[in-house]
Amino acid sequence: MQRGLTGQYTSSIAGGVSCQAFIPAPLPPQPAVLLDEKLQQRLSEALVALGRLDAISTLLPSAPLFLYSYIRKEAVMSSQIEGTQSSLSDLMLYEMEGTPGVPMDDVQEVSCYVRALNLGIQRIREGHPITIRLIRELHQALMTHGRGIHRSPGEFRQNQVWIGGHRADEAAFVPPPANRIAECWADFERFINDEPTATAPVIKAALAHVQFETIHPFMDGNGRLGRLLIPLILVQAGILKEPLLYLSVFFKHHRQVYYEHLQQVRLTGDWEAWLLFFVDAIADTANKAVQTAQDLNTLLATDKVRLAELGRLSGSANQVMDALFSHPVANIGALHQQTGLTHATIGKVLDALEHQLGLVREITGQKRNRVYAYTAYIDILNRD
Incomplete structure (x- = not known):
């Protein structure tokens, strides 16, 4: 539906240049979102996919282990959209206090994303609503290390910014002036918390994502x-028990279409076109996450059958493989803490897993402080 401009322009100054900043109208859209037959059908498909995804947390014997790695995959992908070069292996190596193959700032930013996401889920489960206080806390966690430490962690921006273009009057988009952020956020917070009326969770997540990107409250x-806001809303609403839905891969693959939809919502009010894109992102992402979880469990079962070839080492190898399924990049010290096996036994197991079965690979090339990766596991996570 073409509603026209979904906000108003106001004069502002950015970088010493006069420009027109956009102030979004409060949510929900007026007139209300039109759920025609096509959108209803695609929304239903997304909800079915979410139901399957949610079942992972109760049906899989290793849901917490899957969640550990899947959260890190999302952190990598979301940060790559912003230009970091960190990979999943880089992040896990950094968490093992190893040296990643990318600039330290890159991997620190990804690590901060993991911290912010885990903190957000913790706060939601403690009963905290999604408010300015929570969002500032998450932003502070997100920007604690790396390049973000100099970008006012936890504080709304104090100046006018613009997106795209080398000067504000030629920008792709200019968000609200700093002195209008508070009122925009107050309206946004009321919508998120169903005041005065409730919005269906998936639709709320879709609308809220656009509004947050439009307000652009931080430097x-x-x-x-x-992007982190999406799983928080769905977990808070009880649609998902665990934060297993991450749309960064889909948004990255369809980056140009994604940005075009955001801008078209602002210029034409076509929320329905954005919703079609958003629910397709949910269905595609949820179905792939379910397949990934199933493939990882199949991988572990198949690989553990092969451990019988190791004879007397097979029992210890089973414990090491379970630990690697939990943390697919690990050193001997970490495996000792997880399994209780001696360092010597773990060393023999890793040597056998690498050179006899080809299930793990040493990734540092060092003689000391060696780190091993369960490569097939990481390959499945990286598949998309």
């Missing part, structure tokens, strides 16, 4: 925080 980290 940096808005994209990552806006």
Whole structure:
């Protein structure tokens, strides 16, 4: 539906240049979102896919282990959209206190995303609503290390910014002036918390994501925080028990279409076109996450059958493989803490897993402080 401009322009100054900043109208849209037959059908498909995804947390014997790695995959993908070069292996190596193959700032930013996401889920489960206080806390966690430490962690921006273009009057988009952020956020917070009327959770997540990106309240980290907001809303609403839905891969693959939809909502009010894109992102992402979880469990079962070839080492190898399924990049010290096996036994197991069965690979090339990766597991996570 073409509603026209979904807000108003106001004069502002950015970088010493006069420009027109956009102030979004409060949500929900007026007139209300039109759920025609096509959108209803695609929304139903997304909800079915979410139901299958949610079942992972109760049907899989290793849901917490899957969640550990899947959260890190999302952190990598969301940060790559912002330009970091960190990979999943880089992140896990950094968490093992190893040296990643990318600039330290890159991997620190990804690590901060993991911290912010886990903190957000913790706060939601403690009963905290999604408010300015929570969002600022998450932004502070997101920007604690790396390049973000100099970008006012936890504080709304104090100046006018613009997106795209080398000067504000030629920008792709200019968000609200700093002195209008508070009122925009107050309206946004009421919508998120169903005041005065409730909005269906999936539709709320879709609308809220666009509104957050449009308000652009922080100097940096808005994209990552806006994407993080989606699973927080769905977990808060009880649609998902665990934060297993991450749309960064889909948004990255369809980046140009994604940005075009955001801008078209602002210019034409076509929320329905954005919703079609959003629910397709949910269905595609949820179905792939379910397949990934199933493939990882199949991988572990298949690989553990092969451990019988190791004879007397097979019992210890089973314990090491279970630990690697939990943390697919690990060193001997970490495996000792997880399994209780001696360092010597773990060393023999890893040597056999690498050179006899080809299930793990040493990734540092060092003689000391060696780190091993369960490569097939990481390959499945990286598949999309």
